[in-house]
Amino acid sequence: MSLPLIPAPARLDLLDGEPYEVPHDYWTAGAGPETGDVRYSLEVSAEGGFEIAPQGPGGDEAATATVVQLVELTQRRVPALRIEDAPRYAWRGLMIDVARHFFGPGTLRKVIDLAALYKLNVLHLHLTDDQGWRYEVPNRPELTEVSGATAVGGSAGGFLSAAELADLTAYAAERGVTVVGEIDLPGHTGAALHAVPGLNVEGVAREAYTGTDVGHSTLRLDLPETAAFLEDAVGALVAQTVGEFVHVGGDEVRLLTREEYLAFVQHVEALVLRLGKRPVFWQEAAPALQDTRSVVQLWDSNADPAEVVAAARRGHQVILSPGNRTYLDMKYDAGTRLGLDWAGYVDVRDSYDWDPATLVEGLPPESILGVEAALWTETIETEDDLFAMLLPRLPAVAEVAWSAPEVRDWEAFAEDLEAHVALWQARGLAHTPRPLTGT
Numbered sequence: 001m002s003l004p005l006i007p008a009p010a011r012l013d014l015l016d017g018e019p020y021e022v023p024h025d026y027w028t029a030g031a032g033p034e035t036g037d038v039r040y041s042l043e044v045s046a047e048g049g050f051e052i053a054p055q056g057p058g059g060d061e062a063a064t065a066t067v068v069q070l071v072e073l074t075q076r077r078v079p080a081l082r083i084e085d086a087p088r089y090a091w092r093g094l095m096i097d098v099a100r101h102f103f104g105p106g107t108l109r110k111v112i113d114l115a116a117l118y119k120l121n122v123l124h125l126h127l128t129d130d131q132g133w134r135y136e137v138p139n140r141p142e143l144t145e146v147s148g149a150t151a152v153g154g155s156a157g158g159f160l161s162a163a164e165l166a167d168l169t170a171y172a173a174e175r176g177v178t179v180v181g182e183i184d185l186p187g188h189t190g191a192a193l194h195a196v197p198g199l200n201v202e203g204v205a206r207e208a209y210t211g212t213d214v215g216h217s218t219l220r221l222d223l224p225e226t227a228a229f230l231e232d233a234v235g236a237l238v239a240q241t242v243g244e245f246v247h248v249g250g251d252e253v254r255l256l257t258r259e260e261y262l263a264f265v266q267h268v269e270a271l272v273l274r275l276g277k278r279p280v281f282w283q284e285a286a287p288a289l290q291d292t293r294s295v296v297q298l299w300d301s302n303a304d305p306a307e308v309v310a311a312a313r314r315g316h317q318v319i320l321s322p323g324n325r326t327y328l329d330m331k332y333d334a335g336t337r338l339g340l341d342w343a344g345y346v347d348v349r350d351s352y353d354w355d356p357a358t359l360v361e362g363l364p365p366e367s368i369l370g371v372e373a374a375l376w377t378e379t380i381e382t383e384d385d386l387f388a389m390l391l392p393r394l395p396a397v398a399e400v401a402w403s404a405p406e407v408r409d410w411e412a413f414a415e416d417l418e419a420h421v422a423l424w425q426a427r428g429l430a431h432t433p434r435p436l437t438g439t
Contacts, residue, residue, distance in 0.1 A: 041053045187254070220260070330346035352399065
């Protein structure tokens with residue numbers, strides 16, 4: 001008997017015995033957020049039901065995800081079995097851009113539930129960009145009052161109040177998911193420049209920007225307002241999120257000299273560390289980083305990764321989000337209505353059929369903190385749009401992040417994935433039908 005579990009467990013043994021008839025109030029569990037090692041064992045028998053043995057932080061949540069899949073995929077008749085399981089990588093993430101188009105707590109709770117179902121443990125929220133500002137800074141209300149209202153194409157904006165972000169963070173933590181907020185600096189800052197006149201060279205607020213071009217905005221350390229703004233904005237994000245990390249951007253900065261850019265990154269790096277978090281930066285920041293607690297996130301699959309490799313060799317950990325594998329805003333193929341194609345087309349097999357340990361030549365495998373999928377929302381306007389781009393590719397990235405190479409197999413995964421459509425439909429989640437077999 002084959003059980004279509006995703007991600008594939010490290011070991012699954014079917015045992016002799018009658019299946020367990022699962023009652024409607026079957027066991028679930030929850031604990032605090034973790035990005036460390038997660039191990040568990042799970043045994044099922046008709047006599048004892050589910051016997052869970054968490055063997056590391058977060059094991060309860062991982063076991064819960066397996067139990068939910070077993071119950072739903074077997075129509076509540078779970079065969080006798082034993083599972084021993086552990087993740088390959090500590091950071092198993094999903095980034096959602098709520099700055100280009102805003103998605104509120106209701107949609108984000110559904111995203112968290114989906115992430116937890118596939119044993120992802122980080123929800124990275126891209127909270128600021130040129131088009132909108134999505135979290136509160138208590139002593140700078142103009143950020144949300146002015147730039148909380150804007151979005152791509154003139155769409156309705158919105159923002160997460162401090163209370164909403166706290167509730168969302170708690171909801172995620174109960175499911176083993178840590179919310180990591182991102183303020184993108186020093187570029188992608190058009191929303192801040194629109195709301196705060198003193199951040200502009202001329203001292204005049206920039207017009208609202210609702211397009212999708214990049215590279216046309218930046219903060220500057222030589223302006224008197226900038227350092228105080230960074231203290232307030234970064235400080236608020238640190239205070240409103242839990243966990244070890246905060247993301248501070250660093251990508252696509254085209255208006256600063258190299259020296260200005262390096263100095264800015266180092267200023268922000270020192271600020272985040274002083275505030276008690278570990279900073280995560282997009283890959284362009286790699287040559288600027290001075291403290292090995294800082295993490296580099298690789299994203300641009302068209303760029304030379306040499307600086308990322310060099311940073312890893314200096315002791316920095318790396319999160320892998322290659323655009324041609326994990327950017328789920330890329331079109332599935334030429335006929336896809338939504339999405340972009342700068343990294344090429346990304347179908348389900350592209351998201352599945354790669355090995356993080358060998359992706360980047362020269363990158364020390366031990367430097368890889370984890371894998372993260374990303375969904376940017378330039379073209380994503382509705383909740384159905386969002387899930388149609390996540391599904392069916394997100395489970396593929398989740399298996400890359402969780403499962404050891406020896407238990408991964410495309411043909412088996414493709415067959416298993418077909419069974420998961422029913423899980424998405426039961427949750428009311430849109431998906432994009434894709435051919436899986438024979439590809």
